[in-house]
Amino acid sequence: MVVYVVMGAFFITPLIAMFEFSTRGNGENAPRTLEAWASIFKTPDMVDAITASLQLAAITSIAMLILLLPTMVWVRLRLPRLNRIVEFICLLPLTVPAIALVVGLRPIYVWININVTDSILALAFAYVVLVLPYAYRSLDAGLAAIDIKTLSEAARSLGAGWLTVMWRVIVPNMSSAILNACLLSVALVLGEYTVANLLNFENLQVAIAYVGLVSAGTSVAVALASLVFAFVLLMVISFIGRRRTPSLAAAGTDPQYLTAGQRT
Amino acid sequence: MTAAGTPAFSAAARPVQGGRRLPLSWLGIVPFAAYIALFLLLPSAIIFAGSFVNADGGIDLSNFTSINEPFIITSFANSLLISAISAIVGAFSGALLAYAIVTGNPNGLVRRGVTSAAGVLAQFGGVTLAFAFIATLGTIGFVTVFLKNIGIDIFANGVWLYEQSGLTLIYLYFQIPLMVLVFLPALDGVRPQWREATESLGGNMWHYWRYVAGPLLAPSFLGCTLLLFANSFSAYATAAALITQGGVIVPLEIQHVLVSEVGRSQPGLAKALALAMIVIVAIVMTLYSLLQRRTSRWLR
Numbered sequence: 001m002v003v004y005v006v007m008g009a010f011f012i013t014p015l016i017a018m019f020e021f022s023t024r025g026n027g028e029n030a031p032r033t034l035e036a037w038a039s040i041f042k043t044p045d046m047v048d049a050i051t052a053s054l055q056l057a058a059i060t061s062i063a064m065l066i067l068l069l070p071t072m073v074w075v076r077l078r079l080p081r082l083n084r085i086v087e088f089i090c091l092l093p094l095t096v097p098a099i100a101l102v103v104g105l106r107p108i109y110v111w112i113n114i115n116v117t118d119s120i121l122a123l124a125f126a127y128v129v130l131v132l133p134y135a136y137r138s139l140d141a142g143l144a145a146i147d148i149k150t151l152s153e154a155a156r157s158l159g160a161g162w163l164t165v166m167w168r169v170i171v172p173n174m175s176s177a178i179l180n181a182c183l184l185s186v187a188l189v190l191g192e193y194t195v196a197n198l199l200n201f202e203n204l205q206v207a208i209a210y211v212g213l214v215s216a217g218t219s220v221a222v223a224l225a226s227l228v229f230a231f232v233l234l235m236v237i238s239f240i241g242r243r244r245t246p247s248l249a250a251a252g253t254d255p256q257y258l259t260a261g262q263r264t
Numbered sequence: 265m266t267a268a269g270t271p272a273f274s275a276a277a278r279p280v281q282g283g284r285r286l287p288l289s290w291l292g293i294v295p296f297a298a299y300i301a302l303f304l305l306l307p308s309a310i311i312f313a314g315s316f317v318n319a320d321g322g323i324d325l326s327n328f329t330s331i332n333e334p335f336i337i338t339s340f341a342n343s344l345l346i347s348a349i350s351a352i353v354g355a356f357s358g359a360l361l362a363y364a365i366v367t368g369n370p371n372g373l374v375r376r377g378v379t380s381a382a383g384v385l386a387q388f389g390g391v392t393l394a395f396a397f398i399a400t401l402g403t404i405g406f407v408t409v410f411l412k413n414i415g416i417d418i419f420a421n422g423v424w425l426y427e428q429s430g431l432t433l434i435y436l437y438f439q440i441p442l443m444v445l446v447f448l449p450a451l452d453g454v455r456p457q458w459r460e461a462t463e464s465l466g467g468n469m470w471h472y473w474r475y476v477a478g479p480l481l482a483p484s485f486l487g488c489t490l491l492l493f494a495n496s497f498s499a500y501a502t503a504a505a506l507i508t509q510g511g512v513i514v515p516l517e518i519q520h521v522l523v524s525e526v527g528r529s530q531p532g533l534a535k536a537l538a539l540a541m542i543v544i545v546a547i548v549m550t551l552y553s554l555l556q557r558r559t560s561r562w563l564r
Contacts, residue, residue: 003364004374007357007440011385014396014437017406021399067299074292082293089300095549096308097498099515100538103522104307104314129303193390193501198522205391209505212395216402223395227388234384 015224022221036217037225046222049207052120056203057189060127061182064135067128069178072139073170076148090136093129098194101129109199120201127192131185138184142177146170180237187233190226311542314535327536336517336537343497343513346428350435351492357436358443358492359451359485365444366451379448382441389438394505397434401425426507434506435496442495443488450484450559480562487555494548498541514541 025033040046068090075082093101105126112122148170155165171178193205202210204226212219318326330336365375400407403423411418424430454477462472500515511517514537521534 003360004378007361011381011437011441013407014400017400018396020406067296071293071296074289078289078292086293086296089304092304095542095546096304097500097515097541097545099498099500099518100311100541101304101307103518103534103538104309104311105303106522107310108303108307125303128299132304187387191387191390191392193504197501197504198519205501208395209391212391212398212505213508216395216398220395220399223392227392227396230387231384234387235380 015227018220018224018227022217022224024217036215036221039215039218040222040225043211043218045202046207046211046218049202049204052202053190053204055121056124056127057186059121059124060131060189061185063124064128064131064181064185065178068132068135069139069171070166072136072143073148073152073166076143077152087136087140090132092133094133098130099198101126102195102198105195106199120196120203123196123199123201123203126195126199127185127189130192130195131188134184134188135181138177138180139174142174142180145177146173183233183237187230191230308542311535311538314532315539317532319530319532327532330530330533331536331540335511339511339514339517340540342428343515346432346435346513347493347497350432350439350496351489353432354436354439354492355443355447355485355489358440358488359447361440362444362447362451365448366454378444382444385441386438386445389499390501391505393434393437394502397425397430397437398506401430401433428512431503431506431513434502435499439492439496443492446488446491447484450481450488453562454480483555484559487552487559490548490552490555494545494552497548498545 022036023032023034025035071086075086109122109126112125116122151169151173152165155169160169190204192203193209196203197206197209204222208219208222208226211222315327316323316325318324331340361378365378368374397405399405401418402408402425403419408418419425425433458476459472462476467475498515500519503513503516504519507516511520518534518537518541521530521537
């Protein structure tokens with residue numbers, strides 16, 4: 001019991017403190033105010049950064065699905081020998097700290113900025129790599145739960161092309177795994193700071209850190225808001241997992257894959 | 265395979281021998297392979313190759329010898345120390361919390377609540393975490409002000425939040441929940457029958473922990489501690505948001521070298537530091553997976 005109380009205090013205090021801090025008024029005995037919260041939307045940089053981060057989250061999720069899901073299905077059906085290799089590659093980003101990876105990405109991004117685009121949305125290229133391990137685990141669990149071989153053969157023998165098989169047979173059968181993978185990607189992209197900061201892009205987290213130098217109250221308010229949003233996403237993940245298939249809950253919250261190397 | 269007869273299938277079925285063309289089914293993984301090559305393998309190759317290129321463009325080991333400079337050695341020492349302390353403290357506190365959960369009702373609300381919360385809090389990192397602690401323990405933070413009002417000045421000997429000790433404390437915020445998540449399965453695998461068997465053989469509490477539960481849980485505990493170590497060793501964002509000056513830990517040193525790359529022209533050094541980090545994390549993670557494999561032997 002004592003353990004719960006001590007730990008509970010340690011973990012809840014910062015959350016309360018953030019709320020308290022972000023509602024402080026100016027001056028010693030000023031009344032509570034929501035000024036810091038209101039100023040989120042008055043800071044153009046912040047609004048831009050929030051928009052960019054949300055767009056990045058969407059692009060990363062979609063690109064991840066388009067790249068990973070057909071490959072995983074194809075490998076399972078046609079190239080089972082490669083299964084271990086694909087798994088190894090997908091889990092590789094866990095052992096490469098983001099701060100190290102970004103050193104190697106910098107020259108590539110210099111080239112992209114000059115020759116392709118200098119938009120912040122180019123960050124999605126790097127983010128797909130970062131979300132790979134988490135997306136892989138959750139799609140892997142989804143694919144393991146259905147018999148893709150029988151399903152695809154049945155669909156093929158009825159005359160379906162590969163696109164139809166993917167879109168109308170496999171995707172609907174593992175919708176919760178796909179949702180899971182997307183939510184994990186969204187949570188990761190919204191919290192990403194390392195790559196954006198060192199490649200000189202201003203996403204949500206970079207903006208929080210930047211605004212924090214000027215007005216700590218606003219930063220704490222945005223930090224708390226983004227935190228609550230991420231908490232809700234992750235709670236939704238564990239909820240989906242628990243309700244539908246137990247194996248997905250395990251994949252979604254499998255600590256080894258969910259968290260290791262997650263410090264971005 | 266009912267798709268037999270399509271060219272792709274018959275090609276795949278044919279053993280690949282000298283002179284034959286590559287089976288068509290390989291084409292299916294080309295987009296994925298190309299993407300990985302471009303955004304994962306190429307950066308890794310750039311780091312590896314670049315760390316051997318010196319400032320004049322020649323190839324030697326000068327980047328690794330400049331790791332020997334005192335300020336870089338210090339940041340490595342700081343990084344290792346912060347990671348080790350936060351891993352060990354996190355491991356013990358997390359194990360304690362996990363043990364409290366295991367001794368409770370396995371289907372109870374407490375267990376479900378704590379594990380869900382741990383799953384969410386273990387994710388909590390980055391800039392947000394730094395601001396959470398600035399709001400809590402910063403010079404005008406919630407707790408600091410509260411304690412000052414009742415006469416306790418936690419910063420009497422200087423503000424320690426923005427240094428190594430503060431960073432260690434902050435890292436515990438995600439280390440403890442992570443430990444709960446990874447250590448819980450091992451604790452769950454310990455059967456009550458083993459304790460009963462020890463007791464019926466005349467053993468007491470000490471004997472049980474020393475000869476039964478301890479040796480069984482040790483590999484898992486050690487492995488989880490290593491995972492925690494790798495976790496805090498790779499952490500960058502929290503430190504970057506908290507400490508605005510100087511390369512206190514290796515990730516900040518990398519940022520420092522990388523960002524001032526134009527002026528000081530040390531592109532090789534950043535890559536050498538990155539390579540050193542990757543090597544350390546890879547070693548730790550390999551040990552971790554070896555220990556996990558050992559644990560899974562008795563964990564069903």
